[in-house]
Amino acid sequence: MAEPDAPRVALLVTCLVDMIRPAIGFASVRLLEAAGCTVHVPRQTCCGQPNWNSGDRAGAQALARTMIAAMQGYDYVVVPSGSCAATVIKDYPAILAGEPEEAAARDLAGRTHEIVSFLTDVRGVEGVEAQLSARATYHDSCSGLRSLGIKEQPRRLLASVAGLELAEMEDAEVCCGFGGTFCVKYPEISNKMVSNKAGNIAGTGADLLLAGDLGCLLNMAGKLSREGRGVSARHVVEVLAGETETPPIGEA
Template sequence: MSDSKPRIGLFVTCLVDLLRPSVGFAAVELLEASGCVVEVPQSQTCCGQPAYNSGDRKDAQAVARATIEAMEGFDYVVAPSGSCAAMLREHYPTLFKDGDVWRERARHLAERTHELISFLVDVRGLQGVSARLSAHATYHDSCSGLRELGVKDQPRKLLNSVEGLQLTELRESEVCCGFGGTFCVKYPDISNEMVTSKVRDIEASGAKLLLAGDLGCLLNMAGKLKRLGSQVEVRHVAEVLAGHIEQPAIGEERN
């Protein structure tokens, strides 16, 4: 691991900011432990994915410009979400035409943007963590992180270093949970069938702790698990890797 201290602009994400701030704090701790200096630009807002996925290109461009400006000047931009990181990295440059100055600025941001766990392993060379947790867990591969950013082995590598943690693979770990951002709103019946199938897979694993790297997916699965009376706890992978397990599991905060 390099001894340099790169400046990181943490893209917190809307869901983390509004519903699960502990994920953001865990991300900061992990990044600092890897030798980074972390800053959280206060002017950041949404990544623009809801507008983009709905075909609202004008608003998606406006949000992208604001994000690009907020994140300029950092060595890297890191997000505890494959979905949001993929929006910045894969889709921002496509929002602007050739010759538009914003296209080049978006491309420069894309080159510096990473999903949290991928950044820790692939860029910072992290081999393991010092966290401890006696639990039987399973891991869901979120679609954007897996298919757009290649996040697959990295979280498993770090989770396997958590003392006391037993990790069992889902039979269909790479199958969508049915969230898909606005997809679950546009197609609720299909979404419900998908998350129901996913929950059956989770229960069949025998694990009592569900982990993933995207809060949207986790909220979707946690909601279905709770409605079915399941005892499986749900947490963001960063919380476990940072040892932030004192707060209630996702979906249990108001109990």
């Protein structure tokens, strides 16, 4: 239970989590509350990443302004997605550069964190009480790794999950081929990339794939299923929170 002076955290749920995998949001709340935070879920929209990446600056600005207003008054904003977190942290100041909201964008960027990084680097969480008997492998999603430096943090917490064995895959840091609109614009290249990734995942002998971005997980889970690899997929927070009763991603 959070103390009276507990930090007030706003959960930026993300579009994919809201529409496809709400269990990730509930697991995030459980982890944040266990870390002593008071969690709020303000009304919110898309962070604007698809607009920004597609060259729609005006659309990205409009969504950034909406998000800034929604997240006012909270000590931290926490996101169960490296890509959406990186959009707020890295891109919002550029999206609103020269605009009246530029200072507010920088303020929000400074309060925003990807969830596993927040738990370890901000709240000092060293381990969790979850347990899961499985052999898992972890994919480093591009935005979390390259934009936010998230690499060791999820592995540190996963090491504390009783019964979980982590087997590192070859080229864990290589893109899975999702890349938001990349997989739509370049489907043949994307398919080759995720095929390579599926082979590396299967090569570990793992029965469970973990990652910190739902888009990447949907992409990889789909390929693993179509190829009959026998590997299920979950967001890392589901395992860390002990929330593994829901069907794996792509099987719900």
